[in-house]
Amino acid sequence: MADDVFSEHRPLLFTIAYEMLGSAVDAEDVxxxxxxxxxxxxRAAVEHPRAYLVRVVTRQALNHLRAVKARREEYVGAWLPEPIRTGPEVSEDAILAESVSMAMMLVLETLNPTERAVFVLHDVFGYTHGEIAASVGKTEVTVRQIAHRARRHVHARRRRFEPDSAAGREIVRRFLLAASTGEVQELMELLAPDVVQISDGGGKVVAARRPITGRDDVARFVLRVIRTSAATTHVEYATCNGMPAARFVTGGALDWLVAFEIHDGRITGLYGIRNPDKLHRADTVLPLDRGEHQPWKP
Structure with missing residues (x-):
C-alpha cells in the first residue's frame, strides 16, 4: 500500500524536487x-496522502538545497541544471515546459531556498499560500510576501521561451548543418543578436568557463567547437527540459548535450552540458507532472 501510494504520486514529487534542486540525482535522493x-x-492518520507527501518532499528538498549551497558556490566554471529527457506531455504543457527550461532553472538558482520553494509550489503547481505555509514552516501572510518578492524577481529575469516543437527541431537541424559545413551566413541568420551560450564542464572536461554572448562571438565559438570535434562524433536529436536538444556521441558514449532555447525562429540560448556527472539521466525519459492544481495566471 505504501509503495502504491508513493508510486502514484512519484512523477509529481520528482518534478517538485527537481525544480527546487536543479539536479535529478539530488531529487532522487530527496x-x-x-x-x-x-x-x-x-498512514491511517494521514487524511490526504498527496498533500502530506508534497509537504515532506518540500521540506526535504529545502534541507538539501541549503546543504548544497556551498557546493554550488565552489563549482568550477558556469553551473547548469542536470539535463533530463522529457516526453511530449511536457512540451504540450507550456507552464511546465518553461518551469524546467534551462533559462528558468538558472533564474530559480538566484532565489534563496525558501523563495524558490514558494515560487515553484505556487506559480508552477498552483498550491495556495496556506498550503505552502504548512510546507515551508512560515505563516500564510509571510508566504504571500515571499511569493510576491520571488515572482517579481523571476519576471524581471525570465527569458523568452518556446517549448520544443517540430519547427524548433528543424531550426536546430539547420543550425548544426550550417556549423558542420561552415555556412557562416546561415549560422548567423539562425542566431538571435543577443544569443547566450553557456557551457558546463564542472572542471572535469574542457568547457568555456564563462558565458559567451552576442551573435558573432557565439558563432565563432560554435564553429571552433565543431572543427575540433572528433571525426567519430555523431549527433542524435532529443527533447530535454522541454527544449529541442542535440546529443553528441563519441565512441558510443554521450560526450556532451546541448539544449537550444528558441524564440521567433531564432536561437536565443545554447546550454551545453559536458560534466559527465550530469549526463546520467540523458538517456531515460523521466515523467514529470504538475498534479491537478490549476496554475496561477498572471
Missing part, C-alpha cells in the same frame, strides 16, 4: 528520504 519517512508513518 524522494528516497521522503519514502523512508512515508513508510514509517501511521
Amino acid at each position: 524522494l528516497q528520504e521522503s519514502y523512508l519517512r512515508w513508510s514509517a508513518v501511521d
Whole structure:
C-alpha cells in the first residue's frame, strides 16, 4: 500500500524536487528520504496522502538545497541544471515546459531556498499560500510576501521561451548543418543578436568557463567547437527540459548535450552540458507532472 501510494504520486514529487534542486540525482535522493519517512508513518492518520507527501518532499528538498549551497558556490566554471529527457506531455504543457527550461532553472538558482520553494509550489503547481505555509514552516501572510518578492524577481529575469516543437527541431537541424559545413551566413541568420551560450564542464572536461554572448562571438565559438570535434562524433536529436536538444556521441558514449532555447525562429540560448556527472539521466525519459492544481495566471 505504501509503495502504491508513493508510486502514484512519484512523477509529481520528482518534478517538485527537481525544480527546487536543479539536479535529478539530488531529487532522487530527496524522494528516497521522503519514502523512508512515508513508510514509517501511521498512514491511517494521514487524511490526504498527496498533500502530506508534497509537504515532506518540500521540506526535504529545502534541507538539501541549503546543504548544497556551498557546493554550488565552489563549482568550477558556469553551473547548469542536470539535463533530463522529457516526453511530449511536457512540451504540450507550456507552464511546465518553461518551469524546467534551462533559462528558468538558472533564474530559480538566484532565489534563496525558501523563495524558490514558494515560487515553484505556487506559480508552477498552483498550491495556495496556506498550503505552502504548512510546507515551508512560515505563516500564510509571510508566504504571500515571499511569493510576491520571488515572482517579481523571476519576471524581471525570465527569458523568452518556446517549448520544443517540430519547427524548433528543424531550426536546430539547420543550425548544426550550417556549423558542420561552415555556412557562416546561415549560422548567423539562425542566431538571435543577443544569443547566450553557456557551457558546463564542472572542471572535469574542457568547457568555456564563462558565458559567451552576442551573435558573432557565439558563432565563432560554435564553429571552433565543431572543427575540433572528433571525426567519430555523431549527433542524435532529443527533447530535454522541454527544449529541442542535440546529443553528441563519441565512441558510443554521450560526450556532451546541448539544449537550444528558441524564440521567433531564432536561437536565443545554447546550454551545453559536458560534466559527465550530469549526463546520467540523458538517456531515460523521466515523467514529470504538475498534479491537478490549476496554475496561477498572471
